[in-house]
Amino acid sequence: MHFIDAKGILNNNRGFVGMNIYRGCSHGCIYCDSRSTCYHFTHAFEDIEVKRNAPELLEKALKSRRKKCMIGTGAMSDPYMHCEEELGLTRRCLEIISRHGYGVAIQTKSDRILRDIDLLEEIHRKSRCVVQMTLTTWDDGLCAILEPGVCNTQRRIQVLEEMQRRGIPTVVWLTPILPYINDTEENIRAILTECIRVGVRGIICFDMGLTLREGDREYYYQALDRHFPGLKERYIARYGYAYNLPSPRARQLMALFRSMCREHGILYEPDECFAFLNEFEEKEQQISLFDAGVLC
Secondary structure, eight states, X not given: OXXXXXXXXXXXXXXXXXXXXXXXXXXXXXXXXXXSGGGOOSSOTTSOEEETTHXXXXXXXXXXXXXXXXXXXXXXXOTXXXXXXXXXXXXXXXXXXXXXXXXXXXXXXXXXXXXXXXXXXXXXXXXXXXXXXXXXXXXXXXXXXXXTTSOOHHHHHHHHHHHHHTTOOEEEEOOOOOTTTTOOHHHHHHHHHHHHHHTOSEEEOSOSEEEXXXXXXXXXXXXXXXXXXXXXXXXXXXXXXXXXXXXXXXXXXXXXXXXXXXXXXXXXXXXXXXXXXXXXXXXXXXXXXXHTTOOO
């Protein structure tokens, strides 16, 4: 990893305020879109770029904002990679978010998030916290191939269960689903059944398939050659060099996904899920106003 002094920490995209403390990732997921050349990495993807001044930038940014909101993190780079154990920058930023009364929507694949569950509870008590977990593959052996540097799906389910036990709402990203690899009814049903059991509020799934851009396509195909000989040629024959690669079973699997979500009251339309993630409230302030007799 290497360190930089960043110029800014928050970005606003279509009304969503986002934060990335790190650039690059050590999880090694074979399908990672963040490897794409469109993100203009000037260093090796595994050479994690660390914004060492992230807490100071966040402190300054939150002091100057007029309106509190949810702050999202984890979309481009997991905030609980291996280096977070040593650096603790995510925790420091969560402390700042809590102190200023903002909310957080945090996305990860790692059980390291349990280290900060006290802070997440604190943030949710004051305003709002939503924990998002990516789940793609139920089978442990296959999961170790597709996502080699992170805990397996069963462990991630345990994290979701613990968050629910603490009253912290959860959302799952069921993506990507890889054609001819994990695009089976058995896989999707197993993940959805556990999501239902632990009470997730929403599941984001744009489609059953994956997207490939320049940069991540090459990395993905190299992984196919290593772990699934002959499958790259099958991909090229079916998809060419398309950006969107839907599973041949996409229609059936999406029907199963929607049916199970509707039956159990789980949000599944992406716009509804994103609205849920972005919804903000100040709980402690509301309570204090009632206690003070300001509201009647």
